[in-house]
Amino acid sequence: MARKGGKRHSLEQIVRKLRDAEAMQNAGKTIGEVCQVLGVSEQTFHRRRHQYGGMKADEARRLKELEQENAKLKRLLAEAELDKAMLKELAKGKLLSPSRRRAAVDRLEKSFGVSERRACEVAEQPRSTQRYQPRVSSDEGPLVSRMLELVRKHPRYGYRRIWFLLRREGFRVNRKRIYRLWRSQGLKVPKKQRKKRRLGSSANSVTRHRAEYKNHVWSWDFIHDRTASGVPVKILSIVDEYTRECLSLRVGRHCRAEDVLDVLAGLFAERGLPGHIRSDNGPEFIAEAMRQWLHRMEVGTHYIAPGAPWENAYGESFHSRLRDEFLNVEEFASIGEAQGLAAQWKEDYNERRPHSSLGYRTPAEFARTCAASARATPSLQQHTSDQVPILS
Incomplete structure (x- = not known):
C-alpha cells in the first residue's frame, strides 16, 4: 500500500x-x-x-523472497535460451581466427540486440581482442600488389612459393604475414586428391635405384596436348632426377625414335653422359637401335614395370607441374607458338621457380652447388658421327 x-x-x-x-x-x-x-x-x-x-510479516517477507527468486530464475532461463540461440548462430561457421570472432561478435550484437560484453562471453572472445584495430604497415600496399601480380603470373603457386619469390625480390617479410595477407585476399589453390602410391616391384623404380648425384639418373617421358585448332602436340621431357632440372622440352606434332636420339645426342654433347636413363616401355624408348646406341654410349637404361607409373616418380611429378602450371594455363594457336612458350616455361622453371624439395632453391641454383659428376665424353663426337644409327 x-x-x-x-x-x-x-x-x-x-x-x-x-x-x-x-x-x-x-x-x-x-x-x-x-x-x-x-x-x-x-x-x-x-x-x-x-x-x-x-x-504475518515473516510470511510476507518469505513471499517477497520467493517472488524475487522466481523472477531471477525466469531471467536466468531467458538468458540461457538467448545464449543457446546465439550459440546456434555461431555454429554456422568455424571461428578459427580473431578476425572471424570479431565479425561473429558484431553479428550477435546486431541480430540479438545484446551488449558487446555479453556477445564476447558467448563467443569466448576477449574484449581487448574485440576492440583491437589492426595497424596497417606502410609497405602493405606495395606488398599486396606485388603478391597479386605473382599470383596472376603463377596461378598454381601456393603462398609458401609466393613468399619465397617476394623474399628474393627484397621484401623483408615472414611466411606467416604472407599467409595472413593471402587469406585476407581470399586466395586459395585447390587441393588435388592424392592417389595411393605403391612401392612397386621393379628393380628400376626410384625407390630401389635412386639418383645420388648430378647426371646420375635422367628421367624421360612424353606428355600430350592439343592446339586451339585440335592439332596434336607431343612433348618430350627429360629431367635430371637429382637436381630436378628440366634438360629438354621438345615440342612437336610427333616425336619418333630418331628425334629422341637427336635430343639425347645434343644433351650428351652439352652436359656429358648420364649414368642411367629411366623411362617407361614406350616404343620410342625400347627401339632396338636406341638401346644399342645407349649401350655403345655406356649409358644404362632403367625401364619401369608396365602399368606402374609411380616407379618413374620424378618424371610423373614433373609432368604434373608441367600440366598444372603450363599446359592447363596456355592455349596454343600453333605448334610454333607452343615451342616458344615451352622454351620460356622451361627457363622459368629452371632459373626462377623455387622448388620445395630443394629448400626453395631453383633447380639451376641447386645444380650450381653440386660437384661436377658427369662422365667425361672425349669420344662423343666420334660416337655421334659414326655410330648413330639411321632409324626408320
Whole structure:
C-alpha cells in the first residue's frame, strides 16, 4: 500500500497497515475512515486485503523472497535460451581466427540486440581482442600488389612459393604475414586428391635405384596436348632426377625414335653422359637401335614395370607441374607458338621457380652447388658421327 505522492511501501509495511486497519475496524471505524487514516483509496485497500489479509510479516517477507527468486530464475532461463540461440548462430561457421570472432561478435550484437560484453562471453572472445584495430604497415600496399601480380603470373603457386619469390625480390617479410595477407585476399589453390602410391616391384623404380648425384639418373617421358585448332602436340621431357632440372622440352606434332636420339645426342654433347636413363616401355624408348646406341654410349637404361607409373616418380611429378602450371594455363594457336612458350616455361622453371624439395632453391641454383659428376665424353663426337644409327 502506498500513499499518493509518497514513496512505495514494502510488503512488510503493507501487512502491518492491514493489521492496523483491522484493529481500527474492531474499534468501530468505518472503511472510509480507515482508508482516510491510511491514505489509500477503498479500491486499493480491498485489493491489498484480498492479497495479503491475515498474513504475518515473516510470511510476507518469505513471499517477497520467493517472488524475487522466481523472477531471477525466469531471467536466468531467458538468458540461457538467448545464449543457446546465439550459440546456434555461431555454429554456422568455424571461428578459427580473431578476425572471424570479431565479425561473429558484431553479428550477435546486431541480430540479438545484446551488449558487446555479453556477445564476447558467448563467443569466448576477449574484449581487448574485440576492440583491437589492426595497424596497417606502410609497405602493405606495395606488398599486396606485388603478391597479386605473382599470383596472376603463377596461378598454381601456393603462398609458401609466393613468399619465397617476394623474399628474393627484397621484401623483408615472414611466411606467416604472407599467409595472413593471402587469406585476407581470399586466395586459395585447390587441393588435388592424392592417389595411393605403391612401392612397386621393379628393380628400376626410384625407390630401389635412386639418383645420388648430378647426371646420375635422367628421367624421360612424353606428355600430350592439343592446339586451339585440335592439332596434336607431343612433348618430350627429360629431367635430371637429382637436381630436378628440366634438360629438354621438345615440342612437336610427333616425336619418333630418331628425334629422341637427336635430343639425347645434343644433351650428351652439352652436359656429358648420364649414368642411367629411366623411362617407361614406350616404343620410342625400347627401339632396338636406341638401346644399342645407349649401350655403345655406356649409358644404362632403367625401364619401369608396365602399368606402374609411380616407379618413374620424378618424371610423373614433373609432368604434373608441367600440366598444372603450363599446359592447363596456355592455349596454343600453333605448334610454333607452343615451342616458344615451352622454351620460356622451361627457363622459368629452371632459373626462377623455387622448388620445395630443394629448400626453395631453383633447380639451376641447386645444380650450381653440386660437384661436377658427369662422365667425361672425349669420344662423343666420334660416337655421334659414326655410330648413330639411321632409324626408320
